[in-house]
Amino acid sequence: xxxxxxxxxxxxxxxxxxxxxxxxxxxxxxxxxxxxxxxxxxxxxxxxxxxxxxxxxxxxxxxxxxxxxxxxxxxxxxxxxxxxxxxxxxxxxxxxxxxxxxxxxxxxxxxxxxxxxxxxxx
Amino acid sequence: xxxxxxxxxxxxxxxxxxxxxxxxxxxxxxxxxxxxxxxxxxxxxxxxxxxxxxxxxxxxxxxxxxxxxxxxxxxxxxxxxxxxxxxxxxxxxxxxxxxxxxxxxx
Numbered sequence: 001x002x003x004x005x006x007x008x009x010x011x012x013x014x015x016x017x018x019x020x021x022x023x024x025x026x027x028x029x030x031x032x033x034x035x036x037x038x039x040x041x042x043x044x045x046x047x048x049x050x051x052x053x054x055x056x057x058x059x060x061x062x063x064x065x066x067x068x069x070x071x072x073x074x075x076x077x078x079x080x081x082x083x084x085x086x087x088x089x090x091x092x093x094x095x096x097x098x099x100x101x102x103x104x105x106x107x108x109x110x111x112x113x114x115x116x117x118x119x120x121x122x
Numbered sequence: 123x124x125x126x127x128x129x130x131x132x133x134x135x136x137x138x139x140x141x142x143x144x145x146x147x148x149x150x151x152x153x154x155x156x157x158x159x160x161x162x163x164x165x166x167x168x169x170x171x172x173x174x175x176x177x178x179x180x181x182x183x184x185x186x187x188x189x190x191x192x193x194x195x196x197x198x199x200x201x202x203x204x205x206x207x208x209x210x211x212x213x214x215x216x217x218x219x220x221x222x223x224x225x226x227x228x
Contacts, residue, residue: 036217038166045209045219045220045221045222046158046160046166046209046211046219046222047219048211048216048217048218048219059216060216061216061217062123062216095165095166097165104154104213105171105213107211107213107216107217108156108168108171108213109156109158109166109168109211110168110177112165112166112167113165114164114165115165
């Protein structure tokens with residue numbers, strides 16, 4: 001059973017860069033799956049940030065695209081998120097998730113990490 | 123951009139009730155819709171994809187229907203463990219979630 005675990009700083013200063021890593025265990029990041037990041041501001045709904053395939057192909061939410069970079073490290077079986085120029089509005093629980101294997105099913109998120117709270121504050 | 127409207131935003135129900143939640147897309151999305159359940163402090167859990175396909179391990183009291191622009195999640199006989207927030211998600215274009223429906227105990 002695949003497991004995902006997010007890690008990274010819980011506090012980021014405004015205008016800085018949020019950096020998170022998702023470690024994958026019980027499965028290979030090089031499997032035929034897409035790997036996503038989703039966030040949830042406190043008390044609010046879910047927002048898809050973007051996804052990556054092990055080849056390095058990415059898709060991003062248009063509203064965040066200018067600030068987001070998702071990358072994959074096959075040697076460490078993990079993928080990462082960088083979100084630049086953060087503000088208080090980026091305060092949220094950040095989840096990593098595994099999607100399906102096709103271009104469309106890649107966004108069906110069947111396995112999730114537990115999530116990590118990132119607060120943007122000085 | 124495709125917009126997703128989920129309703130109601132909250133509802134109160136009793137154990138044993140039949141509950142229906144709807145999602146409407148601003149344009150046709152075929153059957154590219156999924157439903158998730160989220161409990162407080164936990165990650166979302168996939169219940170249904172392709173509008174009506176039950177994810178492995180999900181109880182059969184959950185069902186989904188619809189295609190095009192109108193979709194429904196039905197819980198046929200509400201159990202205590204079903205009190206949670208439910209989200210729909212379209213994946214016809216870049217993934218977009220509905221605003222959520224909180225199912226509370228009456």
